[in-house]
Amino acid sequence: MTHSRPNTSRPATARFILLGLMAALFLALAGCTSLPKVDREAIASEAIPMSPTTALGKIAKDSLPAPDLSGFRLMPLGTFSYDTRLQLARRAESSLDVQYYHFENDASGRYLLRALRDAANRGVRVRLLIDDLYTGGQDKLFLAFAAHPNVQVRLFNPFCCARDRGQAGRFLASTGDWSRVNHRMHNKMFIADGAMAVFGGRNVANEYFLRNDKAENFIDVDAFATGFIIAPMQALFDRYWNSDPVYPLESVAKTDLSREQLLAQFEEWTGPANTMPPEALPPNDILGYGPIADDLEGGRLGLIWGSAYVFADYPDKPFESGDELLETSATYNAVEAIRKAKKEVVATSPYLVPGMRGMALLQALRSRGVKVTLMTNSLGSTDEPVVHLGYSAYREDMLRLGVDLYELSSVRVKKNKRNYLFGASLGRLHAKLVVIDRQTSFIGSMNLDPRSATTNTEFGAVIDSPELAKELIRIIDIDRLQSAYRLRLIPETGRLQWLSIEDDEEVVHDTEPESSGWLRLKLWLLTHFVPESLL
Template sequence: MMIWLGWGLFALVLLVTSGLLLADRLTPRATGTPSTALPPEPAQTPIDRELAPYLAAHPGETAATLLPDGLDAFAARAASARLAGRSLDLQYYMWHDDLVGHLLAREVYAAAERGVRVRLLLDDINTKGLDPALLALDAHPNIEVRLYNPFRNRRGVWRLLEMVQRFFSVNHRMHNKAWIADGRIALVGGRNIGDEYFDANRSVNFRDLDMLLLGPAVADASAIFDDFWNSSAAVPIEALNPQTPENLHRLVAALAHECADAAAQVYLDRVAASPSAQRLANRELSPHWSASITVASDPPLKTKAADRSGWLQPRLAAHLDGVHSEVLLISPYFVPGKQGTATLLGLARGGTRVGVVTNSLAANDVPAVHSGYERYRRQLLDGGVGLFEIRRRGPVATHGLFGSGASLHTKAFVIDGARGFVGSFNLDPRSANLNTEMGVLFDDASLARDLRQEYLRLAMPELSYQLRRGADGSPQWLDRSVQPPLVLEHEPEAGWWLRTITRLISWLPIESQL
């Protein structure tokens, strides 16, 4: 037995060592022809013509609207795809094989059929099993699909072995989310493409946030997309798997069939009935116009960039420097680390109101991340930082050590009711150091007011527990939905087994991976 264990350990070490020594040679080559965003024209497409008078009335300014509602976020993507006449540039960490994924894939295909150029860039870590559908889309002459940091091996045990061998390079993922139509409209924020992100799965209490942009700041998003699309980390899917063009016809037929069934119609009827979606369809939105809106991102080859000044984390951290009256943070995965904790405690000591909304253990799909957060919870409470944890509502996604599906998925902050950020960046080591992230930075009181209202809504008694320290120093959770508030001594709605596993994980030296 010991002999076999020894040989197994030797094989594992050999596999990982070969990956370290040969990492660059093992990574699939980027063979795609470079391309860039198609430049906007004054009146070439319906979007150009519709936006022209508004842009002329607000020279140099970008229109921005927060989209906290999933139905509105779906409607905005579907509407922009239908209006697009030039290009769709789509960049996502995940595109699920579910109802919303299929509905939006059909919109993308319909746009390509009209002659719209489509570039679809997906992170490869979540594309297992999707190759047939992605290859079918890629077979369309107007659609090109590329995968970020992909696996050579597309299925089975060989993919697993490659994950072990290339562990250190595979660990770096593209977490960006952007939907860009005609270089005029951009949707940037926390949403991947899937049912839970767009309120199509009503069994979970899922909360997320996008920002809809119209105008000059969209050029920032387009430039970011081009950097990633043309980087050595982006590989055409056709270079990884042979194409079978006839699959396109089967995919289109399957999408048409599913999009016409009862479940799809029920969802689309809900979208159509949404008051704000109706305002969007009727061009009755009232966005905020501002010259102080930018879209920012990490570089595509983030971990190979020795100079961190171009990374998103230092740019976000700089906003916390100085004296503030209020700093409100929303992060589903919140692992502040020693430096982040010191920063928040320093702000609180200086008189700043500091508040954080994050997931409770029961609402968090990643106990490993929650274990990292709970290490700092008592210290933050002692230092005067307000903590609110989102309640679990109904069934929650199956818990795993790593994954996605938490009830809260919004990543944002607002400072002094004047400026803020909405994007893909979690306040954890993975977002800071491993994954590429992007988002919208703004310095505008009207947008800040809306974002602050979203924070206050999430912190409401009906949606979250408020934390405090008990007499013995242990955290307590206040259920403020009843009067007087109910005081809970343990992680609410989380069984002893989940609490135990989370505590055991907290002893492991894995914080840098969270």
């Protein structure tokens, strides 16, 4: 099998725009069939509540200090985050509810699918919900997975046509349906037995778990969780699972293979000949935590406890008119938490396009004396240069407001000795984190950009815990202080400069570091052709 994917973690904005401009030339491709009708009541299902009779349920119950608290362990190291999902899949006894924007057909994706299949063979009900953007040409793999007993697979907002093609072919074939297929489900969560979960910024693909040795891996953060917030997370999963934009895989994906052939193919594709297992974990991660398996085998979880709540956009958010932030939206909830800051806001977002609404929020914070520190990707490290174009339009204004602005450097990340556990191929920021007054933290899937605010669906958690906030700041500072450029404006000219410390000496760059003149020219030429709402 040949396994390839575009090197991006969000809808490829530049390609989307070009496809939109080309659409008029390919109207003939738009005449495909529409999505099928589905009897929603007949296929509805609900999450299975936690039971203390399961091993995970018993550990969760025994570890909980109070009914209204939630426990967390941050996972900045992709290898530990991936292993945690595997450990939960291997120990689940009743249910696994898995929701992802991108679930790639690579070693990480197939190995996790096999672990989910093994759970299903033990009698565990497995529900897998995937956004359909990155499934092009992969229907047979997921149909083979769904052919197993106790497994259900559903797609969010599926493409009806050209399913064996990549993104470009499927978007061209959906010319008449552009307003629908442009909207995607960006949520990520993994819930086991209604007792424990993993959520955060990571999708399921090699580059999120430090397994991509051919391209740069992502810097990201997930959280392991248990306690009070798990039941609300289950309810949010059910809301999507039973929603109108979600379709059973079999209703849109077809194959000539029999069930027996699909099962045999799944065994071959996910077996050791085609899917290598992950390497053994190091003794601990950069926060000093060992593998979660140690806690699970010991029967007690060592976590940070605090009060927390979770939220997600309604599944039909993409189909609502207007761009006002709804009180039910993930962005609204995150912004309201930030608005309450009294002293400090520290945030990371791989795609940072504040827009007029975001600039008004920053101005309000700074007028009250709130210190604001933001970190995003530099032009040299971003996987979406066109989105960087939208961000760069606001850089000078943010600096004039007194915002401390940092841009991650792929080159500097590789030189950072404190990142020894991350591997030499690390280099792109993907974490979506906010720390407010060193007390309250946001962890989720939401970027600080227009697409997250008004187009994609998102998920997030707000956690009240000084101890957790301290650990998040520590994670952010590893890159902010040692692997990023600090931006400033030259007072006399208003020009931008990028500052870094090399061998204990300050180095000043007067142009975008780690970027070619051709790339900067290309982005400048696109300035007037890229609507900010698509970024």
